[in-house]
Amino acid sequence: MVEPGAAAAWRNAAAEVAATSDENALELVELFFFAYRDFVGDADRLLGNYGFGRAHHRVLHFVNRRPGLTIAALLDILRITKQSLNRVLKQLLEAGFVEARAGVVDRRQRLLFPTPLGGTLARDLAALQSARFLKVMEELPPAARGAASEFLFAMIDSDERERVRAHLACAKAAGDAP
Amino acid sequence: MVEPGAAAAWRNAAAEVAATSDENALELVELFFFAYRDFVGDADRLLGNYGFGRAHHRVLHFVNRRPGLTIAALLDILRITKQSLNRVLKQLLEAGFVEARAGVVDRRQRLLFPTPLGGTLARDLAALQSARFLKVMEELPPAARGAASEFLFAMIDSDERERVRAHLACAKAAGDAP
DNA sequence: AGATTTATGTCAATATAGTTGACGTAAATA
DNA sequence: TATTTACGTCAACTATATTGACATAAATCT
Secondary structure, three states, X not given: OOOOOHHHHHHHHHHHOOOOOHHHHHHHHHHHHHHHHHHHHHHHHHHHHOOOOHHHHHHXXXXXXXXXXXXXXXXXXXXXXXXXXXXXXXXXXXXXXXXXXXXXOOOOOEEEEEOHHHHHHHHHHHHHHHHHHHHHHHHOOHHHHHHHHHHHHHXXXXXXXXXXXXXXXXXXXXXXXX | OOOOOHHHHHHHHHHHXXXXXXXXXXXXXXXXXXXXXXXXXXXXHHHHHOOOOHHHHHHHHXXXXXXXXXXXXXXXXXXXXXXXXXXHHHHHHHOOOEEEEEOOOOOOOEEEEEOHHHHHHHHHHHHHHHHHHHHHHHHOOHHHHHHHHHHHHHHOOHHHHHHHHHHHHHHHHHHHOO
């Protein structure tokens, strides 16, 4: 039980709360809060340089990850109203970080693409957040690494998982080509 | 590779993104976003019944988990300004969900406690969010359960982990007594 | 061809949650 | 006594979201 070193110490603390009791579930609730709090903080400084906020970040991120995304698909991902999306999207379009082209099969749709400028910012932001995950994966014992992503996937509403999985597959395919 | 069943399918998908490459870190970023999006959604309906929002939830949660919390400690946890805290805290005080007592050792401090009413709501809200974790833990292979909390802990800023660990220990102690 | 639905844009009002800045007060401390 | 600390408060502002109503062009149905 008494291992030396801070890393071992917090690992003990973490393992201690892993059991499936109510009390320990509560501790996971708090860990999730703190983890997300720090996670989203990473990108904020960089965004401030461009006069953008987190809402712009989310839009830019998903447009960059899934070029050709429609408005409807983006609304579905973000779970906000079109009026709310429109404000930040308009700013991203006007500032030249995102561009919209009429859909080829359905010309009512506006397909969203990152501009080179937008792609660069999206990658810079993504690098910040990826860095946290890469560091975490290094810190974690190899056996726990797959578990982390299984855990996150299981945290998603069960009726949403298929959609998320499709999104990830689509983003991966988009990332392979260019 | 070809296992039957949806559970096996998404487990494969999750395991696939677990490697420590940049591309896969990006997928973890998105999984984290989706997981948190669904996680915070759970409590919103219940909060609406009381005319409260997420800000109230966070305050009530931490006051309930750590009775006798000072304003300064709460500000440190939430990372917001005192003006922003004051608005929601005042509402919780006036509505009788939280009460403040002058500190005994330092009478400038206001120690925050949940009222019976506040404690009940806090537990109802916590039950909703705990339920998600308990369900996830059931879905996950036992070996992955400890890994989930290790992962969340590792996602916290390293210079914040000691504080969070102290907070968890304190909350646990507070939860044991009553 | 005409009617309807769909995808999207937009105007307006409002709510919630946060910010910065300035100032006040009571209690602890040097 | 002077200063610092813990907290409260007024004001103006920003960011992000909401609901509701209405507009338009393109696709689709009958």
